[in-house]
Each structure stands twice: as structure tokens, then as C-alpha cells.
Amino acid sequence: MSDTKQRLLEGALAALREHGVTGVSARTIAAAAGVNQALVFYHYGSVDELLGTACEQATRQRVAAYADRFAAVTSLRELLSVGRELHESELAAGNVSVLAQMLAAAQTGERLAAPTAAALRMWSDEIESVLHRLLAGSPVAEVADLPGLARAVAAAFVGLELYEGVDHEGGRQAMAALDQLAVLVEVVDELGPLARRALRSRIRSHLKEGAT
Amino acid sequence: MSDTKQRLLEGALAALREHGVTGVSARTIAAAAGVNQALVFYHYGSVDELLGTACEQATRQRVAAYADRFAAVTSLRELLSVGRELHESELAAGNVSVLAQMLAAAQTGERLAAPTAAALRMWSDEIESVLHRLLAGSPVAEVADLPGLARAVAAAFVGLELYEGVDHEGGRQAMAALDQLAVLVEVVDELGPLARRALRSRIRSHLKEGAT
DNA sequence: GTCTATAGTAGGATAGAC
């Protein structure tokens, strides 16, 4: 990967951070990267192509940077704590919602849909593997679809990031409430074997009820 | 409100649906509304002002249209079911993510932040009142910050809508997983008074643990 | 209130010199 090509990727993220998806262009990207505007098209063919590649690469790096922490998680509470830490560091780095911006643009920009979905998938896969590890043998694991739950968590975080961008205090409050939800799940998860069995059958009958 | 002014509001939503936040402009809006482009500026001063007003008005209408259903909800499960129904009908109407698009744009467009935050607040207020009603006297209500939880739920839905836009199957799966979470909360909420008390003290000690 | 016309700006993309 040539130096310029790499600078353009970083410029794309910087432009996305600073100007948002509505203000990003070959010109703003090139300015952020400190290179000529025509090089966007020489190296990537189009702005969308560059944005997609940048999003995918950046996400891969962020996920890799947090892999150790995810691996060290031993409770749902810690998982959420890592999530909040991640959220805070993204906020500090200024790219609170690069992924969210891309998701919004991808709704109508077909070219962006695939790389954006792939990026979100990277996060949810990471979350899913932690969930598998944490919930092995618990009653929760039996009733919950872990891949689906992981996707929901990843998507929810994106929503929270967007929310925090327009209402900081509200976002903080929402995040704190999630913490309480995690406590609830954890408490259920730590019940004794007897209570567990009772809960399990209750859950099952509830699910059947819902299926009809 | 003159006819044209109203048509512009509808045109703004239509343009947002069809072209997304990156493709919306005074011209695309005017075309969708069937009026002259200059009228955007005559009636609203700027595109952003129009978008903000449109988002707020549309959300107010949607919330009002669903008020009866929210009021009829008697369990968390039903609440989620109303949420999914809402999600489906938004999808069918094509405005899957008008609010999400606005949120993304509002991250860097200061003019849009206030109306978008207000729109999201309308949804979370609705959710909050249902939660208050459903969880009155339950152990969950004692430990949970209901306003925060309602905001988290609203934000999570926005994230799920965005996710579904780029990965339909994944979004469906995530939504189904949420259903299972609701079952869990419900089961906990329906425990007998003895089990309830035990759970309550457990939750409290957990929260204290986390606070240190 | 609504239209046409237009000024001024910014963006995508390419051609061609170096």
C-alpha cells in the first residue's frame, strides 16, 4: 500500500469526522489527507469506494486493538464496561460515529452497504464470541439466540452513539440504564441450580406462549 | 399552514426516504413536493430548517398515531411487539430510517441537532410512560432508571433500523433476540414475592459492588 | 405567494503535462 493511498484512507475518516457524511467529498478528503484531489479517483475510482475501504480498514484495526480486552472479559458487566470504554475512547478520538455515518449513507448508497455491513459484522462477531464464552451452560444461553443478540447489541451501540451526538446527557443516562439491565441478567445467571431449573421452565412456557 | 408549506414538509420526507441524507437538497425536495425550488427558501429559509421542521412534525404524527397502541400495552412483550409492528410499518412506508438519517446529519449539522433530539425524545417519552405503568412495584423498577432505559430503547431501535437497512437478515435476527430478552425480564418480573425479595437484595448488592 | 433567471460556489470526474 503506497503512502498516498494510506493517507487517503486516513483523510477519509478525518473528513467524515469533521464534516459528517453530508460534508464529505473528494475535495475535503484530499484536503484532510494533504494530497491532490484527483488522486482519490486514481487510487479508488470513486469517493464511495474510498469511504467503504476506509470504514472497513478502520474497523478492522479498532476491533483488533480491542481484541485483548474482549478476551479478558469474564462477566456481562465487564463486557458492558469494555463497551462503554470503547464508546468513550471513540468519542475522545473524535470518531464517535464514523460507522454510524456510514450506515446512514449506506441506506441509499448501494455501494456503501456491503463494506458497512461487513464492518458492523466485525463488531458483532467479537461480541458474539464473548457471549458464547460467558453464557455457556447458563439458562440464558438456552433461550437466547446469541448471534442475534450480539447483532442487536452492536446495532444498539450505534444508535446510542448517534443519540449521544445530539443529546449528550440523554446518551449518558441511556448508557447507565443498560448497566442496570446487565446486572439483572447477571443476577439471573448466578442463581442456584434449583432456581435455575424453575426459571428455565418458566422461560420455556413463556416462549411457547409467544410463539402461538 | 398553507398548502405549499405542507407539501414541502411531505416532500422533505419523501426526498429523505428516496435519496437519503446525502442526496437531499432544495431541488430534490421541491421535485418530490411538486413545487418550485425557490419556495423552500421563501417558506423555511434554508434546507436544514425545513428538514428539522419536517422531522419534528412527522414524528409528532407518528407518535400520536401509535399512542393508543402504547396505551393498550400490558406487558413488556407487548411493548416490544408494538415496537416491531412500528418498525415493520415504517419499513413498509419506506421511511425506515428518516429519523436515523436526520440523526446522522445532526452530528455535524448544528441546526439539525435540536429538532432531531426533540423527535427522539418524543419516542422515548412514550416508551417511558409505558415502562412506568408496567413496572410499577416490580423489583426491576426499583433498580432501573426508567427514563434512561426508555432512551436506550429508543436509541437501540434507531440503531436496529440502520442495521436492517444494510443487512436485512441480520436485522431480523437481532430483533428476534430482543424478544427473548424481554421474556427474561418478564419472567423475573413475575416471580413470587419470596423470590422477588431474594432477587431484590441480590440486585442491590450487585449494584453496590459495581459502584465501588 | 409563486415563478423565472441567474449569480456564485462546490463537487465528480477526466485529460494531459510532467
Next chain:
DNA sequence: GTCTATCCTACTATAGAC
């Protein structure tokens, strides 16, 4: 690979006729 120059398109916003 990188630059300049440029074409064409689309945009915001306003002025002025009706």
C-alpha cells in the same frame, strides 16, 4: 504517481417579474 487545468453538473440563495 502526481500535478494542473478543466468540463459539466448540481447546489444554495437571491433578485425581480408576475
